[in-house]
Amino acid sequence: MTRALFNGRTGRWHRALTAAAVAGMALIGAAAVPDAGAASAATGLGATAAARGRYFGAAVQPGRLTDPVYTGLLDQEFNSVTPENALEWDAVEPARNQFAFTAAGLVVDRARAHGAAVRGRGLVSPSADHVAWVAALSADDTRAALRSHITAVLSHFRGQVGTWDVVSEAFADSGSVRPSMLANRLGPAYLEEAFRAARAADPAARLCYNDFGIEDLGLPKAQAVYDLVRDFRSRGVPIDCVGLESHFISAAAIPSTYGRTIAAFAALGVNVEITELDVGGSGTAQADAYRRVVSACIAVSRCTGVTVWGVRDIDSWRSNLTPLLFDAAGTRKPAYYGALSAMRICAVRC
Template sequence: MPAPAERVRRVLAATAVVVTGTLAVGMAVAAPATTDAAPTLGQLAAAKGRYFGSATDNPTLNNAPYTAVLGSEFNQITVGNTQKWQYTEPSRGQFDYRQADQIVAFAQAHNQVVRGHTLVWHNQLADWVAGVPAGELLGVMRNHITNVAGHFKGQVVHWDVVNEAFEEDGTRRQSVFQQKIGDSYIAEAFKAARAADPGAKLYYNDYNIEGIGAKSDAVYNMVKSFKQQGIPIDGVGLQAHLILGQVPSTVQQNIQRFADLGVDVALTELDIRMRTPRDAAKDAQQAADYRTVVNACLAVTRCVGITVWDFSDGYSWIPSVFPGEGAALIYDENFAKKPSYWAVYEALGGTPTTTTTTGDNGTGCTATYRVTSQWNGGFQGEVTIRNNSSTALSGWTVKWTFGAGQKVTNLWNGKLTTSGQDVSVRNESYNGSVGAGGSTSFGFLGSWTGTNPVPTVACATA
């Protein structure tokens, strides 16, 4: 198993999509494989020496349309839940890594690096931790870190060592660790993590520290003190759970001031929530907000990557915690790319794809076919249906004929019919209505041999 730094280099090199210059972290960019596919977010980020990733959780690993996107679009994965204490040490001294190992294995199989999340947090603790006597808790914490970080040694490039240790006013959160160990517990956690896995980058991670304020000032002062004392801290994670239209104006300045302390910065849990339902104006604002955040990271050399907190609105934590809010991510619940996706795509240096063919039968319904990723023997495609008329559509059908023996092997957000090389896709009941000027999409997996040319597609209304 390569060391974490080497794994980052390999992943960035393997997913880079340009061959000029060097990566921002000083690593040469490898030439990409020849393909007609448009670059992914992971490839675009890698070309700039960064990663663009997603959090994920175990129940979704059995969802083929979900994993098709997760495994191809991103070059980094965060284990959303199952590396937390309640999963990894449910009983004192008894460790269980089966669920977290599944996600790490998925990432390795798809050439993705892994951020570990999280070693010490006041939430999602096993129930028994609260009852540990004060005189024993430091040893228990060290033992937990030693075992968990040791188990994933060489497989995780970053660890969120301590998570959410500050209140909004900059005071220490009165967690069980703070109350029974005291202020020193954070430094002790970082020391234990360094001993357990010297190759992983060690992060402090928190929310509402994206802009400059009392809470981010407290974190800044802690990091500054740790650097002066020689406490092993390598990075700060800005969770970036943001609200539509409220991206802090000081986000870039804040990233830069942490970087100036000599640590890396990552945007670790990005989502931008809105009052639902979505509409065109909210989508446009969300796209602008995502672009602002990505540009802020790209402007600071030591901002090493961005992770969205899952990628599809159907798997977001927001609606269950903030009633009436949601639609916070870059794919909708049906895995269609939202305007926010394309804002990120363009901010990372992507340009509108050249691998599309558009057909229009004169009805005002237009279909655009894209190969979004491709590998030996297989590919992922996406078709976007746009209503160019002034009235709403009540249904649609898209047809094409493959020219080189390709086959659709799995399709979502549409009803598939095939006859030889002829492919026809009708809308599902939930996505047949498309407003004037609006769009929807479906995705699919396919197989190919020899070549994978883009077919001419045609769209008809119901």
């Protein structure tokens, strides 16, 4: 299958420097860099975010939960987790009415045992149009399958997963609804149907629309999502938040309008979340990029948190870009301190 790229982002597909260097840096952009020993479980990413009434989370791969370095970082640094691909439709319901919750359940159960919140990603992801058994269904049967899938998954995790990306990546770069089995059979109305079904299945859950390439409101795709949210809000369709995936191939890919885009979505009366953040690069440039992204979120009161898409660089879906906050050994990178300093500084200035 051919998949269009956005800043190194390939559809929905995520399958799968040292302390001396940090201490030697005087500044990260406008933010001072603490030495490597400054962060602790009490002052790390999740704890600092929580002190601001927000979360700082990570995407978690169930298969990594036996790695003590990986789980140590999870416990120390993050107060929210997202099961990385374990809640995608094909993973959870590979055959009709046959559900497989074990992998996702490992992440959810561990998070709850450690007091972390859980985001559910990939409930309906039309950009990954590969749920083979759906392809054989009629329009009416597709609608029934959509509702049944949402109801079963949210009912299973009711009270355990507080936020759901109900639909992810439903729009093309042109701003039109992405062709998919769902769109082709049900038309764009499937988006509304999905959100209404999710609210009925778990009235307490926060319901988000999530996408990549919507970080600049001047682009057609971002404007289409903005119009969708505005329409849903005006008609009482249940939507509580918008997720900006924010996969950036480099620091230079972060649009200058990023903060204004967050504020514009928030002005519609929904929360905004940075849901799948990673930034390719290293050193000072990468650190400043993380500082800018986190600062843009913290500066908007309705931007409730940030999730990085993985823990260490080796866990990333694009590990060749070294896009995360910890290196292969689990050592904090300058990027870590860029993110941490942004939350601390914004407590005073933002």
